[in-house]
Amino acid sequence: PQRRMHHSQIDMRAKLGGMYVQSAIAGMEARILGYDEGVFLNLEGRVAEGPGENIFIVKNGVLKTNDNSESILEGITRSSLLEIASHLGFSTEIGPITKEEFFTADEAFFCGTAVEVTPIVKITDGSIPLQPLQEYTLGSGSPGKITIKMRQTYQEIVRGQIKKFRKWLTLVND
Template identity: 50%
Template sequence: MVEGSQLHVPNEAKVGGIYVNSVIALLDAKVSGFDEAILLNRDGYVAEGSGENIFIVKDGVLYTPPTYDSILEGITRDTVITIARDLGLTVIEKRITREELYTADEVFFTGTAAEVTPVVNIDGRVIGNGEPGPITLKVRSYYIDAVHGKVSKYMSWLTPVY
């Protein structure tokens, strides 16, 4: 979890770009022995990964930070919300605390590169039973089928390339 990075961009550097903080957070996470960073917003709530949106599952309900809370309005995030609801799952956009991450039944990232990636350990704490959870796997499987053109309902999302 990145609250204050140990790596800093020098004040003299004129660095611009929205991803600079994410790159620094990811580098800090890697130096600390983690695969990815989870960033908090200015109010201390969970925002996102360094390049992914985040979801938690608790008691069969999916939660994700709201778009008004300084997160990227990701296309994959929107896709997963639609798919999850179509699968009969409840999805709630709300602020998520750090403690809710630790006590979640499941956690996963979504993004263009990440697609749907299970998270089984945060800050050295095992999430759920330490394995990808059933809801994450169900959403992931359906997402993969949808983006590979195997779900007719979502064919309008795809553009064939010949």
């Protein structure tokens, strides 16, 4: 598995060309092994992010995502979803996500400009060399209610259907 560089080595807030190479390799590695996407761990072995996405988990109705100390790019979509969660009345937490929290989450999703809000329903852990792969199914194995609501609301905002968030949009004339 790929590991993200530590935030003390490079400013993770910067979109640097070299970081895209690591992300591309991780994505290719995941697809070669038959998975949809990979997940980076940080140097401490905690969940960092996807190759081009931030990660949210949901446990007991609380949305949780990492902060910059976990070697992530604090994405615009991530920030937007934190505002959307507040708008919807969901509790949020920002802090480290352990592998155990990730594997036992009720729900999880990737978020980013390209993927918007993409549910995660199954995780295969291959982080321990020479150990059998462990599979984890989140919740019922289908996207959870909070993930669905976050995705639906995000898409409504992108389409300009929620007046409060229209300031996020830039309209383009034909």
